[in-house]
Amino acid sequence: DIQMTQSPSSLSASVGDRVTITCRSSQTISTYINWYQQKPGKAPNLLIYAASSLQSGVPSRFSGSGSGTDFTLTISSLQPEDFATYYCQQSYSSPRTFGQGTKVEI
């Protein structure tokens, strides 16, 4: 199984901050990585697919980059509604494993 390791596990930030979350895969996955946002008690919400493609309806302050084994999710200017937990997921091979999550707190 491909292991996905996110860092940090949690971070504290302020409104307006630029936030970067990284995800490293245990083997190369090309650009087959997705990013999801999840708020407490809610289902996940797709932000980015294929490393850098912004899902329809997602604000442009969210962006993704990377290829191979190292990937980044960036929030250019953190908004109050962005405080949540973020997960990466690889879609290169089965099982389609998730990272352990990064909690973004105030």
Place this chain on the structure above:
Amino acid sequence: EVQLVESGGGLVQPGGYLRLSCAASGFSFSDHYMDWVRQAPGKGLEWIGRSRNKANSYATDHGSSVKGRFTISRDDSKNSLYLEMNSLKAEDTAVYYCGRVRRGYDLGSYVDSWGQGTLVTVSS
């Protein structure tokens, strides 16, 4: 509007059986792959498995932790996805989500629509 509604969760004893359903509407269910994902209380997301469409022989994949115990199936005539869970353990306690999978050339696959989840509690 895409809608996915899970049902069938509840309290079950260790070693027991439960069948979850996911009712889909608002899109052509038969054309899509579907995923099951779960989340234990206070924990992260875990991919459970996938159901492919008829064009791909309804093939399924299952995650390592549930292989041999859980079975994914679908009924396109009812626009429904199922997860049969056998030999349940306390560590299977989680909210179970179904999701619609989108795929594209050189895009991999991703879940773009999710149900609200159904809670399964395994306890005596």
